[in-house]
Amino acid sequence: MTQPTPYPPTTTPATGYPPYGQGSGYGGTTPYPLTSGTSYPTPSLGGYPPQTAANYGSSSGYLGYPPATSTYTNPATATTTSTDTPLNRQKSFGLSDEEIKNSLHSAVEDKMKRRLKDIFSTHTAEMDVLRKTQQDLNDGQAKLDKMAATIDTESEECEKAISLLTSKLPELKEEMEKRSNEEELPIEDAIETTAPIYKQLLLSFAEEQAIEDALYILGDSLRREVIEIEPYLKKVRDLSRKQFMLRALIQKCREKAGLSDVYS
DSSP: OOOOOOOOOOSSOOTTOOOTTOSGGGTTSOSSOOOOSOOOOOGGGTOSOOOOTTTTSTTTTOOOOOOOOOOOOOTTTSOOOOOOOHHHHHHHTTOOHHHHHHHHHHHHHHHHHHHHHHHHHHHHHHHHHHHHHHHHHHHHHHHHHHHHHHHHHHHHHHHHHHHHHHHHHHHHHHHHHHHHTSOOOOHHHHOOOSSHHHHHHHHHHHHHHHHHHHHHHHHHHHHTTSSOHHHHHHHHHHHHHHHHHHHHHHHHHHHHHTOOOTTO
């Protein structure tokens, strides 16, 4: 193997350092032998050989680059030639055509059943909502019919009452004309009762309420120091005894008349 040509020695030594290969440490000889031959070519002379397959052939120990013969194929326009399909895979497992057909039928049937089940559940929920809405509407219709019947009944009663009052209006006007020419009627005589027990009950209740008002006035007068304590106590004692008897009489009359107890 041919030794490479070394660089020429440095003619101008650096400051403090001897030229390469000439110092005492090197024995005065160059470390590599010089060989005679052609020196490295310079770029200006165009001495570098062209880069061809002959220069990088078997003589130099390196193979040249192979020629670019492959072409680019667009995946979008390329046709699919693969035969790896589910049917071919099932055939590769040793299944017959009838078994493959039954398997496909079963898969499609299961998928259809699931889809029908979902649709059925959805429509069932919608039907439940519609039934609930229909029930609410029917209940509302029943309430409206009941209210309409009540309104019709009350309207008939009002018409009857209006007719009765209209028929009584001339009698009332006639009675008012008669009373206008007479003397003033006492309020006690203006109120008439249907039975003596009701008249006794009315008079007793009026007198008991009058005593209640008298007791309030006496208490207010005592607070304002209008009357003294002794006449107040004497008058209150007499009125309270009379009020007690009147209340007992009122209760007895209400029991006879079949009325509820007002003091219970």
